[in-house]
Each structure stands twice: as C-alpha cells, then as structure tokens.
Amino acid sequence: MATKTETKSGSAGGNKAHRSAFSWGDSDSGMLLGAAAAGAALGLAANMGRKFFVQYASAASGDWSETLKTEHEMALAIFDKMQATDDSQTMSRSHLLAKLKYALSKHAIQEEMVIYPALRQATDTEEADHLNEDHGYVKTYLYELETMAGDDPQWLARVGDFRTMIEEHMREEEDEIFPRLRDRLSDEQNAKLATMMNKEGFKFA
The missing domain is CATH 1.20.120.520 (nmb1532 protein domain like)
Structure with a gap:
C-alpha cells in the first residue's frame, strides 16, 4: 500500500507455550502484534458488514x-x-x-x-x-x-x-x-x- 523473520525458540517446553502465533522474538511484541491484527480484522469485518448491509438493502428495495x-x-x-x-x-x-x-x-x-x-x-x-x-x-x-x-x-x-x-x-x-x-x-x-x-x-x- 519490511518483513520480519520469525525467531524460533530453542525450548520445546514452557517457553513455547507462552508464545503467540504473531510473535517474532518476545511475548510482549507478539501480544501487541496479535492485538493489532485482531483489531484490523474486526475493523475490516465491520466495514464489510456495513457495506453489505447498505448494498443488500438497496438491492432489496x-x-x-x-x-x-x-x-x-x-x-x-x-x-x-x-x-x-x-x-x-x-x-x-x-x-x-x-x-x-x-x-x-x-x-x-x-x-x-x-x-x-x-x-x-x-x-x-x-x-x-x-x-x-x-x-x-x-x-x-x-x-x-x-x-x-x-x-x-x-x-x-x-x-x-x-x-x-x-x-x-x-x-x-x-x-x-x-x-x-x-x-x-x-x-x-x-x-x-x-x-x-x-x-x-x-x-x-
């Protein structure tokens, strides 16, 4: 409209359990990225929902x-x-x-x-x-x-x-x-x- 390379954990145990799917090195940044992605998805869904409603209503009427x-x-x-x-x-x-x-x-x-x-x-x-x-x-x-x-x-x-x-x-x-x-x-x-x-x-x- 920089890509990051995911850092793999050397631990197969507890540390891995705390990592987000959006994490690139530490759990805090992963949580922030996850929240941002979720927010963007919700915003997109809301926008598409409004668009669908307006266009569906006009088609129906x-x-x-x-x-x-x-x-x-x-x-x-x-x-x-x-x-x-x-x-x-x-x-x-x-x-x-x-x-x-x-x-x-x-x-x-x-x-x-x-x-x-x-x-x-x-x-x-x-x-x-x-x-x-x-x-x-x-x-x-x-x-x-x-x-x-x-x-x-x-x-x-x-x-x-x-x-x-x-x-x-x-x-x-x-x-x-x-x-x-x-x-x-x-x-x-x-x-x-x-x-x-x-x-x-x-x-x-």
Missing part, C-alpha cells in the same frame, strides 16, 4: 438511485477533507486522493456497466453518452492530481475545479436523469437494476 446518491455524498465528504489540508500535509493529501480514486472508480463501474446501458435501452442514448463523457474528465482530473506534487501551490485550486465539475455531474444525475429513468421502470425492473449494480460494486471491492 430496488432503490439504486438512493445508493448512488449516498455514494455521491461520500465522495463529497472526501473532497471536504482534501480541501481542509494545507501544502505541508502531503501524506494526508496522498491518502485522501487514493480514497477518492477508489470511491469514484467503484461508483463509475456501477454506472457504466449497469445504469448507463439501462439509460440507452430506455432511448436516452444522448444523456448516457454525455454522462459517460463526464467520467472521462473525472479520470483526467484524478490523473492530474496523482502526477502533481502534494505541496504544489495549485493543488487545492485543481481540487476545487474537480469538485465543481463533479458536483454538476452529480446534480444532473440526481435531479434530472436518474429520477426520470426510475419513473419509467417498473418496481421489478428497478429491483433488477439495483441487484446488478451491487453485483458490479462487489466485484470491484
């Missing part, structure tokens, strides 16, 4: 548009954190940019593989092509920010330009295009779209 709206809000929350940084926080900027790229890439896959084709099928070919073209600009902004130094004085300005562009794209989807598509479809068709979209999301995760 057929409310794919609400799921995409929530993902929009999550991306904007990352933008908030990025815009709160200063030029000395290059590591934070790099980390947040990676999070934003992941969130937007997963989101784009869901839309491009399921929602935009459904738009085309509903004869909204021009709108689907327009939204897909916007995704090309999203990739361009991500590339520019990844190749720009984290302490570049223009970094925040570019983030601001990116946010302005993507907010316009999001509002167009949320306020006009997606509601119109959703209203054209039956409950069964909307539920099928939600199921297909969430399947694509899980593939990306």
Whole structure:
C-alpha cells in the first residue's frame, strides 16, 4: 500500500507455550502484534458488514438511485477533507486522493456497466453518452492530481475545479436523469437494476 523473520525458540517446553502465533522474538511484541491484527480484522469485518448491509438493502428495495446518491455524498465528504489540508500535509493529501480514486472508480463501474446501458435501452442514448463523457474528465482530473506534487501551490485550486465539475455531474444525475429513468421502470425492473449494480460494486471491492 519490511518483513520480519520469525525467531524460533530453542525450548520445546514452557517457553513455547507462552508464545503467540504473531510473535517474532518476545511475548510482549507478539501480544501487541496479535492485538493489532485482531483489531484490523474486526475493523475490516465491520466495514464489510456495513457495506453489505447498505448494498443488500438497496438491492432489496430496488432503490439504486438512493445508493448512488449516498455514494455521491461520500465522495463529497472526501473532497471536504482534501480541501481542509494545507501544502505541508502531503501524506494526508496522498491518502485522501487514493480514497477518492477508489470511491469514484467503484461508483463509475456501477454506472457504466449497469445504469448507463439501462439509460440507452430506455432511448436516452444522448444523456448516457454525455454522462459517460463526464467520467472521462473525472479520470483526467484524478490523473492530474496523482502526477502533481502534494505541496504544489495549485493543488487545492485543481481540487476545487474537480469538485465543481463533479458536483454538476452529480446534480444532473440526481435531479434530472436518474429520477426520470426510475419513473419509467417498473418496481421489478428497478429491483433488477439495483441487484446488478451491487453485483458490479462487489466485484470491484
């Protein structure tokens, strides 16, 4: 996103019984590493649990548009954190940019593989092509920010330009295009779209 070599104990008795499976030389460090690993596993499980719950709920309700709206809000929350940084926080900027790229890439896959084709099928070919073209600009902004130094004085300005562009794209989807598509479809068709979209999301995760 140094490896250590495990030190084998010369004792076959009591000392071995006190060693953790995560130990690399002493029981204290082993306990700490074990606790850290357990904590990370619990955190991952909790995150996956929340993700599964949100995506399962959207699939069950057929409310794919609400799921995409929530993902929009999550991306904007990352933008908030990025815009709160200063030029000395290059590591934070790099980390947040990676999070934003992941969130937007997963989101784009869901839309491009399921929602935009459904738009085309509903004869909204021009709108689907327009939204897909916007995704090309999203990739361009991500590339520019990844190749720009984290302490570049223009970094925040570019983030601001990116946010302005993507907010316009999001509002167009949320306020006009997606509601119109959703209203054209039956409950069964909307539920099928939600199921297909969430399947694509899980593939990306």
